[in-house]
Protein backbone atom coordinates (compact mmCIF):
# COMPACT_ATOMS: atom_id res chain seq x y z
CA UNK A 539 0.00 0.00 0.00
CA UNK A 540 3.01 2.28 0.49
CA UNK A 541 3.37 2.28 -3.27
CA UNK A 542 -0.01 3.87 -3.91
CA UNK A 543 -1.16 7.42 -3.40
CA UNK A 544 -4.50 6.61 -1.80
CA UNK A 545 -3.35 3.89 0.60
CA UNK A 546 0.14 5.12 1.51
CA UNK A 547 -1.23 6.89 4.60
CA UNK A 548 -3.87 5.30 6.85
CA UNK A 549 -4.14 2.52 4.29
CA UNK A 550 -6.06 -0.03 6.35
CA UNK A 551 -8.82 2.42 7.16
CA UNK A 552 -9.12 3.77 3.63
CA UNK A 553 -9.00 0.32 2.06
CA UNK A 554 -11.62 -0.95 4.50
CA UNK A 555 -13.88 2.01 3.68
CA UNK A 556 -13.45 1.45 -0.05
CA UNK A 557 -14.45 -2.21 0.09
CA UNK A 558 -16.94 -2.05 2.96
CA UNK A 559 -14.88 -4.12 5.38
CA UNK A 560 -13.79 -3.75 8.98
CA UNK A 561 -10.39 -1.99 9.30
CA UNK A 562 -9.34 -4.52 11.97
CA UNK A 563 -10.00 -7.37 9.51
CA UNK A 564 -7.88 -5.69 6.88
CA UNK A 565 -5.12 -5.11 9.42
CA UNK A 566 -5.14 -8.79 10.48
CA UNK A 567 -4.96 -9.92 6.84
CA UNK A 568 -2.12 -7.52 6.02
CA UNK A 569 -0.14 -8.58 9.08
CA UNK A 570 -0.58 -12.26 8.23
CA UNK A 571 -2.61 -13.02 11.36
CA UNK A 572 -5.62 -14.04 9.30
CA UNK A 573 -6.13 -15.56 5.86
CA UNK A 574 -8.60 -13.61 3.76
CA UNK A 575 -11.78 -15.15 2.39
CA UNK A 576 -12.04 -15.42 -1.39
CA UNK A 577 -14.58 -12.59 -1.39
CA UNK A 578 -12.27 -10.34 0.63
CA UNK A 579 -9.34 -11.21 -1.64
CA UNK A 580 -11.37 -10.25 -4.71
CA UNK A 581 -12.46 -6.98 -3.09
CA UNK A 582 -8.86 -6.13 -2.12
CA UNK A 583 -7.61 -6.89 -5.62
CA UNK A 584 -10.38 -4.81 -7.20
CA UNK A 585 -9.67 -1.80 -4.97
CA UNK A 586 -5.95 -1.98 -5.65
CA UNK A 587 -6.55 -2.44 -9.38
CA UNK A 588 -8.65 0.71 -9.39
CA UNK A 589 -5.99 2.65 -7.50
CA UNK A 590 -3.14 1.37 -9.66
CA UNK A 591 -5.06 1.59 -12.92
CA UNK A 592 -3.87 -1.83 -14.03
CA UNK A 593 -4.93 -5.46 -13.71
CA UNK A 594 -3.62 -7.22 -10.61
CA UNK A 595 -3.26 -10.96 -10.29
CA UNK A 596 -4.40 -11.99 -6.76
CA UNK A 597 -1.30 -14.23 -6.56
CA UNK A 598 0.63 -10.95 -6.33
CA UNK A 599 -1.19 -10.15 -3.08
CA UNK A 600 -1.10 -13.43 -1.19
CA UNK A 601 1.64 -16.04 -0.98
CA UNK A 602 2.05 -19.29 0.90
CA UNK A 603 5.64 -19.81 -0.24
CA UNK A 604 7.03 -16.36 0.47
CA UNK A 605 7.57 -15.70 -3.23
CA UNK A 606 5.54 -13.53 -5.56
CA UNK A 607 5.36 -13.67 -9.38
CA UNK A 608 6.73 -10.11 -9.58
CA UNK A 609 9.61 -9.74 -7.09
CA UNK A 610 9.61 -5.91 -7.03
CA UNK A 611 6.56 -4.17 -5.61
CA UNK A 612 7.49 -0.95 -7.40
CA UNK A 613 7.59 -2.86 -10.69
CA UNK A 614 4.24 -4.46 -9.90
CA UNK A 615 2.65 -1.12 -9.07
CA UNK A 616 4.33 0.78 -11.88
CA UNK A 617 5.79 3.25 -9.39
CA UNK A 618 7.43 6.33 -10.74
CA UNK A 619 8.90 7.94 -7.69
CA UNK A 620 6.75 6.57 -4.88
CA UNK A 621 7.55 7.64 -1.31
CA UNK A 622 9.17 4.25 -0.62
CA UNK A 623 11.45 4.50 -3.65
CA UNK A 624 12.39 8.09 -2.83
CA UNK A 625 13.22 7.12 0.77
CA UNK A 626 15.36 4.19 -0.39
CA UNK A 627 17.18 6.42 -2.89
CA UNK A 628 17.82 9.06 -0.20
CA UNK A 629 19.14 6.42 2.20
CA UNK A 630 21.45 4.99 -0.46
CA UNK A 631 22.68 8.49 -1.29
CA UNK A 632 23.32 9.28 2.39
CA UNK A 633 25.17 5.98 2.87
CA UNK A 634 27.32 6.72 -0.17
CA UNK A 635 28.00 10.29 0.97
CA UNK A 636 28.80 9.15 4.49
CA UNK A 637 31.12 6.43 3.21
CA UNK A 638 33.01 8.98 1.12
CA UNK A 639 33.53 11.30 4.11
CA UNK A 640 34.88 8.62 6.41
CA UNK A 641 38.56 8.68 7.11
CA UNK A 642 40.35 5.47 6.27
CA UNK A 643 41.07 3.21 9.22
CA UNK A 644 44.65 3.39 10.39
Ligand SMILES: [Zn+2]
Pocket residue numbers: 540541611612613615617620621622623
Ligand atom coordinates in the same frame (compact mmCIF):
# COMPACT_ATOMS: atom_id res chain seq x y z
ZN1 LIG B 1 7.06 1.89 -5.22
